[in-house]
Amino acid sequence: MRIDFKIILLLILLFTSWNLPAEEVEKELVEQYLSWGAIEGAWGYEVIIRKGEEEVLRNQIREAEITLTLLPGEYEIQIAVLNKFKKTVNATDWKPFVILEAMQPVVRDFTPREYFLRSEGDLVLNAKIYQAVENSEIFLIDIEGNKTAGTIASLEGESLELHFDMKSLAAGTYTLYILNPSGLEDRGEATPLTLHPIIKPELKDVSLREIQQQQIYNDIAIRGKNFEKTIEVLITRKGYEFAPYEMEWISEELLLISLITEDRPPGRYALKVINPSAESDLLENAFFLEEAPEMVEIRHIPPSDTFSLLGGYNFAVSINQSNGDSDPIPLGFLFKARHELVNSRFWKSTGLRPLGIEFALNSSHLDYKNAPFVYSELFSGFFMYYQVNLTNGWSLMPRIGMGVSYLWVNEDGIFGDPIQGDTGVSLGLGGSLQKIWSSGILVEGGFDLRYSTYTGGTFLSLYPWIAGGYRF
Amino acid sequence: LKKILILLLCSFFLNIFIITAQEAPSPPSAQDPAESEDPELDAYRKEQQDYFNSGFELYIHYPLSIHFPGWSYPEIDYDLWIVEFQLPGPNISWGGLGAGFEIDFGSRKKVLKNMGFGSLTELSFVSSANMMDGVDLALLLNYPYLYYTTRREKGLNFSFRAGIGLGIAINSEDLFAYPEEKEHPFGAIYALEAAVIFPLKSFRFQTGMGYRFMAINSKNIHMFTPMLRAGYRF
Numbered sequence: 131m132r133i134d135f136k137i138i139l140l141l142i143l144l145f146t147s148w149n150l151p152a153e154e155v156e157k158e159l160v161e162q163y164l165s166w167g168a169i170e171g172a173w174g175y176e177v178i179i180r181k182g183e184e185e186v187l188r189n190q191i192r193e194a195e196i197t198l199t200l201l202p203g204e205y206e207i208q209i210a211v212l213n214k215f216k217k218t219v220n221a222t223d224w225k226p227f228v229i230l231e232a233m234q235p236v237v238r239d240f241t242p243r244e245y246f247l248r249s250e251g252d253l254v255l256n257a258k259i260y261q262a263v264e265n266s267e268i269f270l271i272d273i274e275g276n277k278t279a280g281t282i283a284s285l286e287g288e289s290l291e292l293h294f295d296m297k298s299l300a301a302g303t304y305t306l307y308i309l310n311p312s313g314l315e316d317r318g319e320a321t322p323l324t325l326h327p328i329i330k331p332e333l334k335d336v337s338l339r340e341i342q343q344q345q346i347y348n349d350i351a352i353r354g355k356n357f358e359k360t361i362e363v364l365i366t367r368k369g370y371e372f373a374p375y376e377m378e379w380i381s382e383e384l385l386l387i388s389l390i391t392e393d394r395p396p397g398r399y400a401l402k403v404i405n406p407s408a409e410s411d412l413l414e415n416a417f418f419l420e421e422a423p424e425m426v427e428i429r430h431i432p433p434s435d436t437f438s439l440l441g442g443y444n445f446a447v448s449i450n451q452s453n454g455d456s457d458p459i460p461l462g463f464l465f466k467a468r469h470e471l472v473n474s475r476f477w478k479s480t481g482l483r484p485l486g487i488e489f490a491l492n493s494s495h496l497d498y499k500n501a502p503f504v505y506s507e508l509f510s511g512f513f514m515y516y517q518v519n520l521t522n523g524w525s526l527m528p529r530i531g532m533g534v535s536y537l538w539v540n541e542d543g544i545f546g547d548p549i550q551g552d553t554g555v556s557l558g559l560g561g562s563l564q565k566i567w568s569s570g571i572l573v574e575g576g577f578d579l580r581y582s583t584y585t586g587g588t589f590l591s592l593y594p595w596i597a598g599g600y601r602f
Numbered sequence: 603l604k605k606i607l608i609l610l611l612c613s614f615f616l617n618i619f620i621i622t623a624q625e626a627p628s629p630p631s632a633q634d635p636a637e638s639e640d641p642e643l644d645a646y647r648k649e650q651q652d653y654f655n656s657g658f659e660l661y662i663h664y665p666l667s668i669h670f671p672g673w674s675y676p677e678i679d680y681d682l683w684i685v686e687f688q689l690p691g692p693n694i695s696w697g698g699l700g701a702g703f704e705i706d707f708g709s710r711k712k713v714l715k716n717m718g719f720g721s722l723t724e725l726s727f728v729s730s731a732n733m734m735d736g737v738d739l740a741l742l743l744n745y746p747y748l749y750y751t752t753r754r755e756k757g758l759n760f761s762f763r764a765g766i767g768l769g770i771a772i773n774s775e776d777l778f779a780y781p782e783e784k785e786h787p788f789g790a791i792y793a794l795e796a797a798v799i800f801p802l803k804s805f806r807f808q809t810g811m812g813y814r815f816m817a818i819n820s821k822n823i824h825m826f827t828p829m830l831r832a833g834y835r836f
Contacts, residue, residue: 431650431653431710432708434709434710434711436707436708436709436714437709437711437714469707469709469714469717469719470707470708471705471706471707471708471719472707472708472709473653473656473657473658473705473706473707473708473718474653474654474655474656474657474708475656475657475658475836476657476658476705476708477708487705487707487719489748510766511746511766512719512746512765512766531746532744532746532767532768533766533767534766534767534790534791534792535790553789553790553817554788554789554790555767555768555788555789555790583786583788584786585782585783585786585819585820586782586786
């Protein structure tokens, strides 16, 4: 009778070495257990195993199972059925019989360890697993022990690309589980995978809208919904963005930010919040940044160079005189000593800082038209001036003051015989333009208008002048 | 009189400007009075304190001018109680009052830091109480000046002032001989003054002596002026 001998060759079991990692271990003999369907009426079985032409094992046994200790390798097996005379009744063909080394897989690591749960597509993990094989089974196991199977898209050495269907996953924490065909398994409990839900933030309003350059604003409240703890905040305008220098997450509805506005371009800015899943919301015109007011230099004490000396040239042009008429003689010297009024009371009031006092001394001459003599005048007096600073060291200085003039008359030219002299008083005002360099050297030019009154006569004259000097 | 009023207004213009433009003063910083071992630091603190003490002063001024020679007749009848006697001028002006301001430069340089700029306007009635007949005039003086004030920590402090400016003789028709002079009662003033300062909190009382030389037309006059002054420093 032909026995349809269905031997189920299953390789199971094994216990190679328990200590697996990368080191090569001396291979130990392990037991393999083999069984098949028993044949009714058979006395026993003969198991013959050969490797190539060499017979490795020939055993007569009573039961339909055997325990072997074979080294890994490719064998052929034949199992014969024996009758009670231990004669072969029937025998299988030679069947290939492969002893594989059992591989203990170890989940070393994988990336990403955190991921956002999207509604479609695959979750792709790049894993490092020791001793994974192509037909290893891969699972993600959640906290409750539910398994989600994945597929091995590629396997190169220890590097695996694993794919899981997003639809079958929910937000939560998972561990990666591998089961090798040999039944050896590993669960990467030290390296959990966290799947985050995707949350879209929503902006409602900000507590402060008008801001200004060069300022620091603290605790601006941003209200909205679904703010995650690691939310990112950006202040943006077309092609330009900056982050608050500080951000505090208070609740899912409230964030506090601080801003340093510096010299950022003025105008309207939008506010953008980005949750870790890259979901974002934008609030247009959240902030209006104004230009900073003009900077005021804060100095508690004035600079130490507040004194200037000037020397130069001037001449008198008679505008009006009570007796006769005169032509200008382009000859005359000019001396000015100045001090700025920078005492602490005036310095505190920035409007008074540019005030100063000038002591002026100058000489001038006029050629009297109606007779052959010359007027000479020496003036000394005080002026109060106000220095209006322009740019690049230029300044404008209007002044008003009074002084004493001595007028004398020479016959036949400036150095002719003096005829008579008189002391008078003068009131004056003027204006000048000054350029000063950082070294303290300055040049200045301007016009003074002076009204001088003497016994028996008055002069109204214009004095163009130019001078150079030093401020120290 | 119109001219005089205009000049008066002009002379007060700067004073009023300063007063109105000034904000209320307060000490800029409370200096740490604790003494340190560091002489450089002490010097710095002192310099800062000196600077923070600088400011300006408004004052009134009472002059007692003695005029040489007197702008009067050469002989005067003096009647003192029961004694009657005659002496040639000077005139003495009992009735006068002045006001002015002083502004510290605020410099931190050695000499300049004690210096400043001031202006005095004064009206003296030459004839008011000097028992003199014949002249009934007043002098209006206005002169800006520079001053130097000692800042010694112990003992008395002094102030020295030098100025030039304008003098006006009011009611001076009898004084001058020529019509040109009568129409032009203005002249130059050169002033030198020295005074002792008595401080009392923010008040400054001064007593001193001024010498003013005034040239109005053909009349030159030397004025020796003992004076009292009371000011308030801001």
